[in-house]
Amino acid sequence: xxxxxxxxxxxxxxxxxxxxxxxxxxxxxxxxxxxxxxxxxxxxxxxxxxxxxxxxxxxxxxxxxxxxxxxxxxxxxxxxxxxxxxxxxxxxxxxxxxxxxxxxxxxxxxxxxxxxxxxxxxxxxxxxxxxxxxxxxxxxxxxxxxxxxxxxxxxxxxxxxxxxxxxxxxxxxxxxx
Amino acid sequence: xxxxxxxxxxxxxxxxxxxxxxxxxxxxxxxxxxxxxxxxxxxxxxxxxxxxxxxxxxxxxxxxxxxxxxxxxxxxxxxxxxxxxxxxxxxxxxxxxxxxxxxxxxxxxxxxxxxxxxxxxxxxxxxxxxxxxxxxxxxxxxxxxxxxxxxxxxxxxxxxxxxxxxxxxxxxxxxxxxxxxxxxxxxxxxxxxxxxxxxxxxxxxxxxxxxxxxxxxxxxxxxxxxxxxxxxxxxxxxxxxxxxxxxxxxxxxxxxxxxxxxxxxxxxxxxxxxxxxxxxxxxxxxxxxxxxxxxxxxxxxxxxxxxxxxx
Numbered sequence: 001x002x003x004x005x006x007x008x009x010x011x012x013x014x015x016x017x018x019x020x021x022x023x024x025x026x027x028x029x030x031x032x033x034x035x036x037x038x039x040x041x042x043x044x045x046x047x048x049x050x051x052x053x054x055x056x057x058x059x060x061x062x063x064x065x066x067x068x069x070x071x072x073x074x075x076x077x078x079x080x081x082x083x084x085x086x087x088x089x090x091x092x093x094x095x096x097x098x099x100x101x102x103x104x105x106x107x108x109x110x111x112x113x114x115x116x117x118x119x120x121x122x123x124x125x126x127x128x129x130x131x132x133x134x135x136x137x138x139x140x141x142x143x144x145x146x147x148x149x150x151x152x153x154x155x156x157x158x159x160x161x162x163x164x165x166x167x168x169x170x171x172x173x174x175x176x177x
Numbered sequence: 178x179x180x181x182x183x184x185x186x187x188x189x190x191x192x193x194x195x196x197x198x199x200x201x202x203x204x205x206x207x208x209x210x211x212x213x214x215x216x217x218x219x220x221x222x223x224x225x226x227x228x229x230x231x232x233x234x235x236x237x238x239x240x241x242x243x244x245x246x247x248x249x250x251x252x253x254x255x256x257x258x259x260x261x262x263x264x265x266x267x268x269x270x271x272x273x274x275x276x277x278x279x280x281x282x283x284x285x286x287x288x289x290x291x292x293x294x295x296x297x298x299x300x301x302x303x304x305x306x307x308x309x310x311x312x313x314x315x316x317x318x319x320x321x322x323x324x325x326x327x328x329x330x331x332x333x334x335x336x337x338x339x340x341x342x343x344x345x346x347x348x349x350x351x352x353x354x355x356x357x358x359x360x361x362x363x364x365x366x367x368x369x370x371x372x373x374x375x376x377x378x379x380x381x382x383x384x385x386x387x388x389x390x391x392x393x394x395x396x397x398x399x400x401x402x403x404x405x406x407x408x409x410x411x412x413x414x415x416x417x418x419x420x421x422x423x424x425x426x427x428x429x430x431x432x433x434x435x436x437x438x439x440x441x442x443x444x445x446x447x448x449x450x451x452x453x454x455x456x457x458x459x460x461x462x463x464x465x466x467x468x469x470x471x472x473x474x475x476x477x478x479x480x481x482x483x484x485x486x487x488x
Contacts, residue, residue, distance in 0.1 A: 069205065072217035072247075072478070081179050081482040084205040120214040 007152060008171040016149040017046065020130060021053045023147050024099060034097045035064040039114050040085030043102035045164035046132050050101060064091045073113035094122040103162040105131040108143035133160050133171060180479050184296050184303040187312035188353040196354060202475035203322050210471060220249035223481050226274050228284040230256040235442050235466060236306050240283050243473035267291060268298055275301055281481065302480045310344050310406060316441050317350035319472040321358065323465045324396055327437055332359040337390040339365040339422065340400030340449055343372055344407065347441045348400060352379045365390040366422060369411040387422050391432055398439040399424060399449050415448050426453045437461050
């Protein structure tokens with residue numbers, strides 16, 4: 001990967017995720033009317049960390065935590081078929097506040113699809129967006145995050161990747177060419 | 178990630194990876210069908226024609242529902258009441274429909290090879306919903322999904338296919354699919370309804386003894402006697418067929434194990450299956466029908482992704 005830079009190492013990454021968790025706690029504690037939903041596939045590592053951290057520091061809290069697959073709602077699937085992931089929403093979202101979690105916010109098209117997918121499960125009272133990395137000035141739709149881990153400037157030929165392996169956790173920026 | 182072919186004409190030419198991909202995708206669509214809103218927008222830019230030159234209840238409704246749940250536009254065509262009775266050829270009929278901008282064709286036809294013929298002459302994606310005595314691929318796929326759901330996979334599972342094998346496209350597609358996915362297959366029926374070359378060409382066992390097959394198998398897939406395709410006397414009467422090859426409650430009770438009972442429908446109660454077998458807990462006939470919609474959604478979804486490359 002040419003021109004690769006690490007924009008968050010493991011320590012920064014975990015600190016940022018903990019900060020995001022605290023922001024969610026600040027606005028939503030005790031999470032009675034709130035659902036946290038990770039977007040398949042790459043939002044799941046982030047949402048897994050955030051939800052387990054929230055429960056770790058608030059042992060009494062019961063979180064409504066689900067996973068949402070948006071494959072069938074994408075607007076680009078004619079160009080590239082994606083393997084569908086699992087949708088798991090073991091609760092009703094009707095009249096609840098929903099926090100969508102994903103790793104990188106770029107064009108906003110994934111979030112558009114996620115909101116469509118979400119609406120098919122019911123009418124949420126409010127939908128918020130929590131993002132680890134926000135690529136500024138690259139939106140193709142009017143979508144903005146409510147909680148941001150890190151904002152970065154990048155150009156269209158670059159890509160951002162969140163690596164979340166057992167022995168390697170970091171966020172990198174590289175040239176896609 | 179996509180199917181290796183533009184059409185789904187049969188299981189014969191479908192690689193194992195494609196079968197697995199369709200089954201995996203079906204499971205995700207089953208989840209969609211459990212939701213309050215059982216509809217996704219994937220195919221909202223696709224128009225599909227359902228061409229049924231032969232009677233059908235389950236397959237036609239199942240395809241139609243699958244198309245609607247994917248948000249496709251659909252047109253239904255049945256040969257009765259159409260210009261086919263005025264002498265229009267198959268190719269002319271289809272080309273006329275396609276000139277109205279249709280992207281996919283689902284077809285059932287009494288002539289073996291009709292969808293293969295169409296595939297050579299028209300640009301749209303074709304899904305075979307049963308052609309003559311050749312293949313019925315989506316039925317085999319939904320049977321496979323139903324078996325692997327109940328038994329946790331297909332590898333090494335023992336499946337008996339019972340009945341009118343010679344005239345059954347369901348049996349053909351099932352044999353291709355089960356052998357590809359590593360299951361063991363035994364064919365059961367009267368000698369006059371089982372072509373002897375099957376043993377060699379499919380590497381399946383053949384037996385003329387129903388009891389023996391039931392004792393061996395995990396799953397019994399029971400087929401209908403297709404009187405409409407028989408133009409000679411191949412067994413003396415339905416009553417005699419029932420006595421030799423009809424499955425009764427008593428037979429199942431004597432097995433001392435639970436086997437799954439499957440049937441592609443329509444059932445002739447009292448011929449191949451007694452009512453208390455067809456309606457028992459072991460019977461997964463209605464699960465098959467339920468899975469049919471999910472499997473057809475998966476096939477339509479995976480084939481529709483090729484729209485751009487075809488035009």
